Amino acid sequence: EADIYQTPRYLVIGTGKKITLECSQTMGHDKMYWYQQDPGMELHLIHYSYGVNSTEKGDLSSESTVSRIRTEHFPLTLESARPSHTSQYLCASSDWTGARTEAFFGQGTRLTVV
Amino acid sequence: EDKVVQSPLSLVVHEGDTVTLNCSYEVTNFRSLLWYKQEKKAPTFLFMLTSSGIEKKSGRLSSILDKKELFSILNITATQTGDSAIYLCASNGGSQGNLIFGKGTKLSVKP
Numbered sequence: 001e002a003d004i005y006q007t008p009r010y011l012v013i014g015t016g017k018k019i020t021l022e023c024s025q026t027m028g029h030d031k032m033y034w035y036q037q038d039p040g041m042e043l044h045l046i047h048y049s050y051g052v053n054s055t056e057k058g059d060l061s062s063e064s065t066v067s068r069i070r071t072e073h074f075p076l077t078l079e080s081a082r083p084s085h086t087s088q089y090l091c092a093s094s095d096w097t098g099a100r101t102e103a104f105f106g107q108g109t110r111l112t113v114v
Numbered sequence: 115e116d117k118v119v120q121s122p123l124s125l126v127v128h129e130g131d132t133v134t135l136n137c138s139y140e141v142t143n144f145r146s147l148l149w150y151k152q153e154k155k156a157p158t159f160l161f162m163l164t165s166s167g168i169e170k171k172s173g174r175l176s177s178i179l180d181k182k183e184l185f186s187i188l189n190i191t192a193t194q195t196g197d198s199a200i201y202l203c204a205s206n207g208g209s210q211g212n213l214i215f216g217k218g219t220k221l222s223v224k225p
Contacts, residue, residue, distance in 0.1 A: 033212070042217040043157075043202070048210070056210070090156055094213075101146045101206040103213050105156035 003027055006091050006106035013081055013113055021076045021109045023091030031096040032074040033103065036060060037088045049074055050096075081113045116141045116208045120201075120216035128224050131193050135219045137203030138185040147179050147186045148213065150202040157202055160188070193223045 004025040013019055025032065030051040035043040035058075045058030049068040063085070064078050074093075078085055088110050092103040121136045139147065146164045150157035161170045163179035163186060170177050174193075179186045190197055200218040208214055 031211075040220075043215045045212060048212060058212070092213075096206075096211055101211075102148050102159050102162045103204075104159065105150075108156045 004091065004093055004104050004106040006089075006109050008109060009107060010110050011112070013111070015080075015082055015113055017081050019078050019081055019111070021089055021091075021111070023074045023076070023106055024072050025074075025093040025104075025106075026072060027093060027095070027104070028071065029093035029095050029104075030071065031094045031103075032068070033092040033094075034058070034064075034066060034074070034076050035090040035092065036062065037090060037108075039088070043090065047076065081111075083113045086111060086113050116205070116214050118203055118205050118214050118216040120203050120219050122219060123217060124220040124222070126222045126224065127193055129194055131223075132189065132191045133193060133221065135188040135190075135201050135203075135221070136185065137187070137216060139203075139205045139214075140184060141205040141207040141214060142209065143211070144181070144205060144207040145211070146206045148204045148206065149177055149186070149188050150204065152200045152202055152218070153198075160201075190221075193221075195223050195225055197221060198223045 007022045034047040044060035046062040047066040090108045091106040094103040118139045149160040161177045166181040174191045177188045202218045203216045204213040
């Protein structure tokens with residue numbers, strides 16, 4: 001069973017607020033990801049990390065930022081939330097250097113900016 | 115450009131039917147092909163395929179990879195309403211070794 005956790009699960013916040021979405025995994029995976037998914041739409045990679053102190057932008061441009069100070073923790077921050085940021089955010093991790101390359105997903109954070 | 119294409123995008127069947135979902139890929143530095151099931155929440159892992167011709171099976175679900183033709187299929191036999199979900203295909207590869215997802219196949223199983 002995957003041990004990757006996201007908080008909060010649901011968040012409604014006003015425009016202009018700063019928010020941080022938390023993601024933690026206990027599997028010791030080096031690689032972590034953030035995906036953005038609108039309802040019924042495909043997953044878009046917005047950030048990823050190869051390990052501590054590594055952060056990279058994904059395929060979809062995003063106004064969010066990430067940090068990776070500890071292996072198990074990969075928070076995503078929006079400095080000033082806007083209604084266009086309303087979406088589901090999914091965190092995932094994988095052991096990308098090993099034989100098994102599947103990613104395990106957290107339960108997601110559904111963000112609504114009003 | 116690396117890409118993963120799934121078909122059909124949506125499918126409606128009745129309980130007991132057998133379905134085949136398709137996934138084709140064009141990915142540099144290919145490492146594996148993965149299938150996920152997504153209901154209302156996060157995707158859950160189904161299969162990882164790395165070798166051609168070796169079927170992976172779990173209950174009524176099975177999958178196989180053809181690395182020569184660059185595609186994979188996911189079969190579901192004797193479908194049940196609980197199989198209703200979006201099935202995502204992803205390829206691990208590309209220049210950064212990330213998962214590249216297809217748009218998914220939305221499967222609806224009617225009683």
